[in-house]
Amino acid sequence: MNRKTRPTLDSLDTPCLLLDEARMEANIEYMKARMRRLGVTLRPHLKTPKSVEVARRAMQTPQGPAAVSTLQEAEQFARAGVRDILYAVGLSPAKIDRVLALRAQGVNLTVVVDSVEAAQALASRSRAAGAPIPALIEIDADGHRAGVRPEQQALLCAIGRALHEGGAELRGVMTHAGESYSSPDVVAIRDMAERERSAAVRAAAVLREQGLPCPVVSVGSTPTAMFAENLEGVTEVRAGVYVFFDLFMAGLGVCKQDDIALSVLTTVIGHQPEKAWILVDAGWMAMSRDRGTANQAVDQYYGLVCDVAGRPLPGLVLKQTNQEQGIITLRPGATGTLPDLPIGTRLRILPNHACATGAQHDAYQVLRGADVAAVWPRFRGW
Amino acid sequence: MNRKTRPTLDSLDTPCLLLDEARMEANIEYMKARMRRLGVTLRPHLKTPKSVEVARRAMQTPQGPAAVSTLQEAEQFARAGVRDILYAVGLSPAKIDRVLALRAQGVNLTVVVDSVEAAQALASRSRAAGAPIPALIEIDADGHRAGVRPEQQALLCAIGRALHEGGAELRGVMTHAGESYSSPDVVAIRDMAERERSAAVRAAAVLREQGLPCPVVSVGSTPTAMFAENLEGVTEVRAGVYVFFDLFMAGLGVCKQDDIALSVLTTVIGHQPEKAWILVDAGWMAMSRDRGTANQAVDQYYGLVCDVAGRPLPGLVLKQTNQEQGIITLRPGATGTLPDLPIGTRLRILPNHACATGAQHDAYQVLRGADVAAVWPRFRGW
Numbered sequence: 001m002n003r004k005t006r007p008t009l010d011s012l013d014t015p016c017l018l019l020d021e022a023r024m025e026a027n028i029e030y031m032k033a034r035m036r037r038l039g040v041t042l043r044p045h046l047k048t049p050k051s052v053e054v055a056r057r058a059m060q061t062p063q064g065p066a067a068v069s070t071l072q073e074a075e076q077f078a079r080a081g082v083r084d085i086l087y088a089v090g091l092s093p094a095k096i097d098r099v100l101a102l103r104a105q106g107v108n109l110t111v112v113v114d115s116v117e118a119a120q121a122l123a124s125r126s127r128a129a130g131a132p133i134p135a136l137i138e139i140d141a142d143g144h145r146a147g148v149r150p151e152q153q154a155l156l157c158a159i160g161r162a163l164h165e166g167g168a169e170l171r172g173v174m175t176h177a178g179e180s181y182s183s184p185d186v187v188a189i190r191d192m193a194e195r196e197r198s199a200a201v202r203a204a205a206v207l208r209e210q211g212l213p214c215p216v217v218s219v220g221s222t223p224t225a226m227f228a229e230n231l232e233g234v235t236e237v238r239a240g241v242y243v244f245f246d247l248f249m250a251g252l253g254v255c256k257q258d259d260i261a262l263s264v265l266t267t268v269i270g271h272q273p274e275k276a277w278i279l280v281d282a283g284w285m286a287m288s289r290d291r292g293t294a295n296q297a298v299d300q301y302y303g304l305v306c307d308v309a310g311r312p313l314p315g316l317v318l319k320q321t322n323q324e325q326g327i328i329t330l331r332p333g334a335t336g337t338l339p340d341l342p343i344g345t346r347l348r349i350l351p352n353h354a355c356a357t358g359a360q361h362d363a364y365q366v367l368r369g370a371d372v373a374a375v376w377p378r379f380r381g382w
Numbered sequence: 383m384n385r386k387t388r389p390t391l392d393s394l395d396t397p398c399l400l401l402d403e404a405r406m407e408a409n410i411e412y413m414k415a416r417m418r419r420l421g422v423t424l425r426p427h428l429k430t431p432k433s434v435e436v437a438r439r440a441m442q443t444p445q446g447p448a449a450v451s452t453l454q455e456a457e458q459f460a461r462a463g464v465r466d467i468l469y470a471v472g473l474s475p476a477k478i479d480r481v482l483a484l485r486a487q488g489v490n491l492t493v494v495v496d497s498v499e500a501a502q503a504l505a506s507r508s509r510a511a512g513a514p515i516p517a518l519i520e521i522d523a524d525g526h527r528a529g530v531r532p533e534q535q536a537l538l539c540a541i542g543r544a545l546h547e548g549g550a551e552l553r554g555v556m557t558h559a560g561e562s563y564s565s566p567d568v569v570a571i572r573d574m575a576e577r578e579r580s581a582a583v584r585a586a587a588v589l590r591e592q593g594l595p596c597p598v599v600s601v602g603s604t605p606t607a608m609f610a611e612n613l614e615g616v617t618e619v620r621a622g623v624y625v626f627f628d629l630f631m632a633g634l635g636v637c638k639q640d641d642i643a644l645s646v647l648t649t650v651i652g653h654q655p656e657k658a659w660i661l662v663d664a665g666w667m668a669m670s671r672d673r674g675t676a677n678q679a680v681d682q683y684y685g686l687v688c689d690v691a692g693r694p695l696p697g698l699v700l701k702q703t704n705q706e707q708g709i710i711t712l713r714p715g716a717t718g719t720l721p722d723l724p725i726g727t728r729l730r731i732l733p734n735h736a737c738a739t740g741a742q743h744d745a746y747q748v749l750r751g752a753d754v755a756a757v758w759p760r761f762r763g764w
Contacts, residue, residue, distance in 0.1 A: 011476075013476075013477075013480075013764055014474070014476070014764070015764060016764070047705055047706070069667075069705055069706040070667075070706055089651070089663070089706045089707055090651040090652045090661060090663075090707070091651065092396070092649040092650070092651045092663055092725065092726060093725065093726050094393075094395075094396070094649060094726060095395075098395075114652050115652055115653065115725065117724070117725050118651075118652065118725055121725070121726075140654075143657070145661075145704060145707065145709075146651075146652050146654065146661050146707065178704065267474040267476060268474070269471070269472040269473065269474045269500075269528075270472045270496050270497055270500065270528050271497065272522075272528065275525070279472060279527075279528050281471070281472075281474055284672075284738070285451075285452075285741060285762075286764075288670075288671055289670055289671035289672045289673070289735075289738055290666075290671040291671070291673075322527060322560070323429055323451055323737055324429070324451040324452055324471045325471055325472070325527065325528065327527075342499070343474065343475065343497065343499050343500055343503070344474060344475050344476060344503075353671075355705055356666070356671055359667060359742070360741070361763075362762070362763055380667075380744070381743075381744050382395055382396070382397060382398070382668075
């Protein structure tokens with residue numbers, strides 16, 4: 001990029017998405033080191049960044065491994081050279097053509113099933129294509145989402161056999177402790193991590209006892225990945241949001257506010273002094289409608305307000321949003337007075353949920369210190 | 383499009399956004415006829431569709447008039463030939479360059495201010511450019527958002543003079559009855575429409591009494607536009623969501639569920655029979671995080687479930703969502719049993735909020751009857 005035309009925090013069009021590169025790199029390094037120490041493979045979930053540049057930093061190698069939530073992500077990352085991809089959402093049979101096309105290009109793409117019906121469809125398409133599609137069986141560790149409960153041994157084995165004997169490839173089991181997102185504290189997250197581990201390991205044992213292969217035991221969520229103490233029997237951990245973190249994770253106690261690498265740059269566009277309101281050009285279109293902290297101990301509304309350098313402005317929250325307008329005010333019950341922020345002042349808003357806020361934007365403006373050092377595109381769609 | 387390769391409701395990749403063209407056209411015609419009858423100009427707010435194809439149908443002429451919520455919208459619609467555009471969100475001075483560039487291309491772009499400070503910035507930039515930028519003064523009819531209250535006569539006139547005498551063009555006043563979105567019933571919406579009208583008309587009278595020009599008196603929101611009975615003194619009405627409608631508007635009593643033109647096509651990917659859950663591939667990424675009906679009399683969760691033909695399946699709602707997975711179940715308290723919807727079944731989900739759900743997608747799959755007759759791109763960003 002031409003140095004002279006490079007935008008600055010003062011010249012960027014607002015609202016836009018800022019990525020603090022140093023914070024992101026620290027988050028990535030922390031998780032890599034943690035997984036090395038625990039002796040498991042890290043499979044970063046790229047549904048959070050949806051960016052080739054971020055993916056290359058988060059993955060162990062440029063070829064992967066990685067997890068994705070859509071085939072669009074798989075296709076985009078495959079184009080960028082990623083070769084080991086887990087499509088970590090239950091597969092619908094209509095998507096098998098795209099799976100086969102990616103595999104035919106040399107991508108080691110693994111899918112997820114949790115029913116005999118889906119396993120049979122996958123096996124039948126594998127046979128027809130003369131190319132076994134590898135699959136993990138989803139295990140339900142906490143009643144939170146999809147998956148087979150580890151005690152449903154007959155079902156588990158029936159799915160395993162439908163894959164293994166039907167012509168697909170039974171590659172293992174996976175689980176996601178979705179309930180860790182509502183853990184009251186770090187102790188509960190540690191318990192949840194153990195529950196996630198033991199559910200997956202038990203399911204793997206059930207399959208192996210029946211003579212079925214189960215080389216992969218995949219677990220993960222950012223909270224459990226950050227606090228698991230023992231991952232015996234697990235081969236890989238998936239996590240996504242740790243790359244950026246967000247207010248929801250800070251509220252859970254999984255990170256500090258200072259670890260949050262993502263923010264939305266906004267500009268003051270008006271005031272309503274009698275109501276102690278500051279109006280900005282970041283509404284829900286820029287922040288997303290995610291209000292995930294509403295049920296946490298501290299509600300962060302649509303986001304925490306920082307100055308342009310990223311220092312939190314005490315007591316200020318993005319209290320309400322319209323489509324393209326946000327209302328900043330003091331948090332209910334906060335003491336102090338509204339700072340003087342004239343029209344044109346630039347602010348940064350820390351988001352509730354990195355995945356949701358990120359998805360509202362087409363690019364990251366990458367901050368190296370206070371410099372806007374690069375623009376990294378994001379993609380979306382299915 | 384080649385007839386042979388045209389996708390069908392059964393072959394489209396899911397999730398995707400469906401637009402029922404006949405419903406949209408009926409909604410558009412109803413509003414056009416209503417505004418004709420009331421003797422005012424309709425200025426459709428294109429922040430809802432963000433699509434040139436939809437805009438051309440909603441506008442009175444291919445040149446406009448239209449309202450937008452971002453300069454990105456103004457630029458996109460200008461490229462498509464729209465010439466009369468109101469940028470209906472308070473302007474930050476940093477955006478004036480882009481306003482001037484659009485005006486230099488022959489676009490009659492009007493902006494909105496609500497402070498002397500912003501008016502002075504606009505006037506000063508108008509003088510420097512030798513090109514008066516036209517502006518409306520935002521009036522606060524209900525304490526809901528930005529704007530000057532009509533009784534703040536001194537402030538109103540000071541802004542008016544800063545524009546008119548400073549070198550910009552004072553073109554009039556505008557207000558938006560945001561509070562109409564929380565009206566308990568249609569009677570309250572009618573009252574709100576009258577409050578919106580009278581606030582704008584009073585503000586215009588204040589300016590005119592001071593010898594200031596005020597040719598434009600602009601009001602509007604979909605609820606007030608649908609129920610206003612008298613628009614005396616108003617020159618134009620802005621409304622956006624009526625083009626598609628949504629569950630929130632149906633909950634307000636502003637439309638019927640059968641008027642909703644937008645839905646998300648999804649595929650069943652699994653079941654949790656013990657919990658009476660049906661899992662689909664539409665999560666919050668496809669629906670948005672908008673839970674606007676949560677505070678209405680009937681909570682529609684993440685959306686109402688219909689069969690592939692668009693007929694509601696009684697009692698079924700999209701109860702919970704993950705990023706790429708939704709959980710359909712019977713509404714709490716609903717009687718009846720879960721229908722048998724095997725893996726691969728296609729369903730349609732009616733959205734809470736057309737603006738938010740639309741924004742999650744890059745295109746409309748346009749339904750003419752049961753045919754996917756066209757694909758209309760959407761844009762986004764700022």
